[in-house]
Amino acid sequence: MADAKYFENRPVSMNEHNNLLQIEEHMYQLQDVEKPNAFRNMFPYDEIPKIPFNDRVVPHNMPKEIWITDTTFRDGQQSRAPYSTEQIVTIYDYLHRLGGPNGMIRQSEFFLYSKKDRDAVYKCMERGYRFPEVTSWIRANKEDFKLVKDIGMKQTGILVSCSDYHIFFKLKMTRKQAMEHYLSVVKECLDEGISVRCHLEDITRADIYGYVVPFCQELMKLSEQYGLPIIVRACDTMGYGVNFPGAVIPRSVQGIIYALHTHAGVPHEWIEWHGHNDFYKAVVNSTTAWLYGCAGVNTSIFGIGERTGNTPLEAMVFEYAQLRGTLNGMDTTVITELAEYYEKEIGYQIPPRTPFVGKNFNVTRAGIHADGLLKNEEIYNIFDTEKFLHRPVLCAVSNTSGLAGIAHWINTYFRLSDDDKVEKTSELVAYVKTWVDAEYEGGRVTVLTDDELLVVINEGCRILGITLKTD
Numbered sequence: 001m002a003d004a005k006y007f008e009n010r011p012v013s014m015n016e017h018n019n020l021l022q023i024e025e026h027m028y029q030l031q032d033v034e035k036p037n038a039f040r041n042m043f044p045y046d047e048i049p050k051i052p053f054n055d056r057v058v059p060h061n062m063p064k065e066i067w068i069t070d071t072t073f074r075d076g077q078q079s080r081a082p083y084s085t086e087q088i089v090t091i092y093d094y095l096h097r098l099g100g101p102n103g104m105i106r107q108s109e110f111f112l113y114s115k116k117d118r119d120a121v122y123k124c125m126e127r128g129y130r131f132p133e134v135t136s137w138i139r140a141n142k143e144d145f146k147l148v149k150d151i152g153m154k155q156t157g158i159l160v161s162c163s164d165y166h167i168f169f170k171l172k173m174t175r176k177q178a179m180e181h182y183l184s185v186v187k188e189c190l191d192e193g194i195s196v197r198c199h200l201e202d203i204t205r206a207d208i209y210g211y212v213v214p215f216c217q218e219l220m221k222l223s224e225q226y227g228l229p230i231i232v233r234a235c236d237t238m239g240y241g242v243n244f245p246g247a248v249i250p251r252s253v254q255g256i257i258y259a260l261h262t263h264a265g266v267p268h269e270w271i272e273w274h275g276h277n278d279f280y281k282a283v284v285n286s287t288t289a290w291l292y293g294c295a296g297v298n299t300s301i302f303g304i305g306e307r308t309g310n311t312p313l314e315a316m317v318f319e320y321a322q323l324r325g326t327l328n329g330m331d332t333t334v335i336t337e338l339a340e341y342y343e344k345e346i347g348y349q350i351p352p353r354t355p356f357v358g359k360n361f362n363v364t365r366a367g368i369h370a371d372g373l374l375k376n377e378e379i380y381n382i383f384d385t386e387k388f389l390h391r392p393v394l395c396a397v398s399n400t401s402g403l404a405g406i407a408h409w410i411n412t413y414f415r416l417s418d419d420d421k422v423e424k425t426s427e428l429v430a431y432v433k434t435w436v437d438a439e440y441e442g443g444r445v446t447v448l449t450d451d452e453l454l455v456v457i458n459e460g461c462r463i464l465g466i467t468l469k470t471d
Contacts, residue, residue, distance in 0.1 A: 075310055
């Protein structure tokens with residue numbers, strides 16, 4: 001921090017947000033330490049990481065506009081078999097529809113290293129969509145930058161790892177050397193008129209005021225000099241970020257966002273959060289980033305990403321709606337279409353209890369819950385899942401379901417129209433109930449699975465000569 005003599009000469013100005021006089025204190029210089037700061041007090045490798053507090057809190061500062069960006073084709077491909085070119089283009093079309101006319105999914109980033117990846121980039125750009133903007137990701141070297149120039153990208157992401165773990169142990173550099181190297185690559189991009197998105201890898205183990213803030217201040221100087229935006233992506237690479245008020249940086253998400261905006265001078269719309277789910281905090285940390293001044297949250301479809309995965313895109317769609325009170329044009333039914341595409345065409349099995357997209361996410365299994373649901377689905381359904389996801393609420397069948405519960409399951413599972421729905425007096429329903437009763441009379445205590453019911457229903461249809469008129 002600056003000393004008292006420094007503050008004597010700093011101007012006093014009115015903060016238009018809180019109407020208080022304040023002294024500007026944006027003076028943070030690079031601390032070019034001789035030894036890496038590994039924050040062993042928080043990250044003792046032979047113990048569970050610790051979450052210390054100093055009770056320094058920062059105010060909520062949500063930007064006027066917030067949005068989602070996508071890394072399905074970059075980080076999302078680092079944990080699974082690569083998508084084919086055709087699959088990438090199809091998923092990109094889905095993202096465009098999901099984002100809606102207001103472009104709530106602003107960007108989608110791509111690798112450029114293989115011919116397949118470059119072919120996908122060209123085909124997606126040929127779609128002519130304004131959103132999601134096609135953007136790239138490269139390492140901070142001149143060979144990678146040539147790929148960006150050859151394709152004609154308007155913006156590219158650059159890996160600028162910012163923790164001493166990466167600077168000292170991986171790059172074998174000092175902080176000053178790393179900063180100079182990163183800035184030289186950024187300048188080269190800007191010289192070509194290409195905007196830059198700086199991926200500050202491992203920011204939740206970085207020295208925020210000794211390295212990150214001084215580095216970002218230099219980035220803002222370059223942005224002003226070249227007249228081009230420089231996006232700062234705060235990457236919680238190891239999932240160490242926490243959303244607890246008063247937690248100590250670098251683990252505090254709100255502390256990091258506050259430092260980037262208030263002390264490094266990065267505008268809200270140039271701050272982006274990229275989270276991982278190692279400690280089950282990807283979603284809540286992303287939401288926290290929005291609340292404290294970050295405009296963009298980076299996500300991947302279904303959270304597919306390295307190790308435990310990224311922030312799920314579909315989760316942030318509904319987080320946005322809850323925070324803003326509107327979907328702002330997003331078409332949430334596309335989420336269900338994506339889930340079906342992934343399972344049927346790509347062969348990816350979504351865990352059945354995954355929120356919004358898992359097979360069982362809105363299935364009620366407890367008998368007492370099923371009774372309430374049959375009377376009024378609002379009792380046990382999170383919202384109108386039929387309206388927003390084309391996923392009607394479903395009651396699992398058990399010994400307490402009765403004829404009505406079985407009829408409800410058949411009608412809902414097969415999406416039968418009003419004219420084709422089975423009644424509780426149906427022969428098919430009676431056939432299934434006879435089997436269900438026998439199961440529980442034999443000592444069964446668990447609910448019946450979908451697969452078991454489908455076998456019995458198909459058998460009953462064949463024996464009784466019944467055909468269910470499904471969509």
